[in-house]
Amino acid sequence: SAVISQKPSRDICQRGTSLTIQCQVDSQVTMMFWYRQQPGQSLTLIATANQGSEATYESGFVIDKFPISRPNLTFSTLTVSNMSPEDSSIYLCSVEFLAGENEQYFGPGTRLTVT
C-alpha cells in the first residue's frame, strides 16, 4: 500500500511566524486535500490542492492565510501564515488514489502549537 508522509510531525512556533507543512506520497494520486482538526473536534476541510493551479478554498479559509502549492501528482505544501494561538491544531493531508470513488487516505498529521 502507498505511503503518505508529512513533515514536520510536530512543531512549536511563535506568534506571527509562518510554518510550511509538506505532504509526500510515494505514488501518484488524483486528489490532495488539507484538513484541520482542532483538539477534541472533527475534521474541517481547508482546501483542495489542485495540481498546477490555485487551490480551492472552503468558506472561512483564504489563500493569504493558508497558501497551498501542488507542483506535481505526489507532493503538496500548506503554509500557515502569520500564526496566532488559534492556529494551534493538527493539520492533515489526505489523498485519493482512484478517481470517482472519493476514498480519502490520511497522512500522519502535523501537530502545531503556536505560543
Place this chain on the structure above:
Amino acid sequence: QKEVEQNSGPLSVPEGAIASLNCTYSDRGSQSFFWYRQYSGKSPELIMSIYSNGDKEDGRFTAQLNKASQYVSLLIRDSQPSDSATYLCAVDSGWGGGNKLTFGTGTQLKVEL
C-alpha cells in the same frame, strides 16, 4: 449547510459484544459514505466505504446504508479492546460538490474487558 450527525458517546460495550454506531446526513444527493477509525493521537484510518443501499461486510465490520432514511451505520461484531477509538462518519458532498467529504464529530467507542 450539509451536515453529518453522530452521537458523541462514549459508547461502552463489553468485549465480545456487537457495537452499533450510527450516522445521519442531510444531503439527499450524497452517493459515497465512509467510516474512519481514529485512535487517540493518530490520524483517521479508512475502514469501510459503502455506495449502495444495504449491507456491506468486511471481516468483523458491517456497514449499512439506507439512502431513503439518510442513515448509515457501522456494526462491529465480537468487539475487542483494540476497537476502542473514535469512529468518524464521512459523506460526500453530493451533486456538484466534487470530491469533498463532510465528517461527523465522531463517536467514541470503549470496549470493556
